[in-house]
Amino acid sequence: MTTGVRRRMGVDERRQQLIGVALELFSQRSPDDVSIDEIASAAGISRPLVYHYFPGKLSLYEAALKRASEDLAARFVEPHEGPLGTRLLRVMRRFFDFVDEHGPGFSALMRGGPAVGSSTTNALIDSVRQAARDQILAHLGVQEPPARLELVVRSWISLAESTALIWLDGRRIPRAELEKQLVHDFAALAAVSAAYDEEMGALIRTVFKDEPADGPFADLVGRLVALAS
Amino acid sequence: MTTGVRRRMGVDERRQQLIGVALELFSQRSPDDVSIDEIASAAGISRPLVYHYFPGKLSLYEAALKRASEDLAARFVEPHEGPLGTRLLRVMRRFFDFVDEHGPGFSALMRGGPAVGSSTTNALIDSVRQAARDQILAHLGVQEPPARLELVVRSWISLAESTALIWLDGRRIPRAELEKQLVHDFAALAAVSAAYDEEMGALIRTVFKDEPADGPFADLVGRLVALAS
Incomplete structure (x- = not known):
């Protein structure tokens, strides 16, 4: 490899590299605490060159968040095979993988980070919630959900977000238990x-009727009945 | 009454009046859509005089939010008498009263309004969540909650927020049912x-042992057992 490698990097390739570098830094520390100088240094380029590709930290933050959003939305995609409880558990494992990888950035974003309130940021967060909702309804085999099912699905997604945030705050409960x-x-x-x-x-009688006796749902029902008696 | 009434209004009284007027407007429409001109007009004073009391819309918004936060936090205060389920139900009724009264302002704030991301705004939201958490733990008779109870309480508060937001988006389910x-x-x-x-x-065996057979918890358990069988 020669030093010519750096010069050969095209505009899109350079942007993608900067997004990757920024996302890595935003995942390790709150985006508020990451400077353009650090991003430039980690990418091995000058600060003015960063501004050549992204007019400011907000635009680089939004680009990084867009990539992270697409990544997270993809983790809700799960084959329509086997019991529902097992599918959901695999999705939750991938969700916590994501939260684990991007902890400080995820917390800062969801608690009100530097770009919260920007319409781009809010739209990206909403797009992930929408993707998660669509996937879950598809697994339930429902295309036009009644209001009560819509509420259950959307409020559960919000519960997953808050559970992950509370977990990140000290990690006092093993993540496998929370999944x-x-x-x-x-x-x-x-x-x-x-x-x-x-x-x-x-x-829910239709949805849960094929759940196996040793699956997570049947296990829960048994324990709840025991608890209630 | 004479026109002298207006001149006699002291600084603090005038500020409180402006906060009340602003809160009323921010509750009816998204704060983004409310102008200082409208607030001045509704308060019966000039636009420059509004700026005399509040340097900008953000400071007036934060003052209005502070009053609303104190109001909301107070609604979680409930006498420690009678079954827990009945107490919680009264708290949820007051919570939905608040959400109902401040619908557009509540939505805008929780979805990322004009001042979201400001440290003052985030601190006010957190103070309400903290007040709600403290009240619930007091009702459960727990001072230093184990991690799993802390998670249940905090994630349930977030569930109440998201349920209220989803309700405001179309009001497709009667609020009494959601409470x-x-x-x-x-x-x-x-x-x-x-x-x-x-x-x-x-x-939870300790907490729920005194719930009456005709209370909300016992009713739920009976129905869930029927559903599971």
Whole structure:
């Protein structure tokens, strides 16, 4: 390799490199604490050259967040095979992998980071929530959800976000336990809704009827019945 | 009354009046869409005089949010009498009263309004969450919560926020149903945690042992057992 390598990097390739470098730094520390100088230094280029590709830290932050959002949305994609509880558990594992990899950046973003309130940032967060919602409804086999199912799915996604944020704040509970707990929480929120609404009742009976006796949902029901008695 | 009334209004009184007027407007429409001119007009004073009391819209917004935060935090205060489920239900009714009164302002704030990301705004939101957490732990009779109980309480508060936001987006489900559902969700999240952790199990058996057979928790358990069988 010669020093010519650096000069041969095209505009898009350089932008992608800077996004990668910035994302790595934003994942390790709060984006507020990462300077353009550090990003330039980590990328091996000058500070003015960074500004040549991105007019300011916000635009680089938004580009990094866009890549992270696409990555996170992709983790909700799961083959439609096998019991639902097992599928959800795999999704939750990949979700916590992401949260683990991007801890400080994820916290800063969700708690109100430097770019929160920018319409681009909010749209990216919403796009991930929407992708997660669409995937879950597809697994439930529902295209046009009734209002109560929509509420269960969307509020569960928000529960997964807050559980991950609370986990990052000290990591006092093993993440594997929380991944399983969130799968159970989904069943619990659906069951609470189904307990008082016939449409939801019919829906979750259909969805859960093929869950195996040794799967996470059946295990939970057994334990809850024992707890209630 | 004479026109002298207006001149006699002291600095603090005038500030409180402007906060009240602004809060009213911020509650009816997204704060982004409310101008200083409108606030001046609604308060019956000139635009420059508004700026005399508040240097900019952000400072007036933060003052209004501070009053709203204190109001909301106070709604979580509930006498320590009677069954826990009934207490929680009263708290949820007052919470939805607040959300109902301040709909557009609440949505804008929680979805990323004009001042989101300001340290003052974030601190006010956190102070309400903290007040809610402290009240709930006091009702549970726990001073130093184990990590799993802390998680249940904090994640349930976030669930209440997201449920309220989803409700405001179309109001497709009667709010009384959601108030009750959130009380049930609390029991469900606690039960899921208790199903896999002995400390949580002992705790919720103690907390729920005095719940009456016709209270919201007992009703839920009966319905869930029926659903699971």
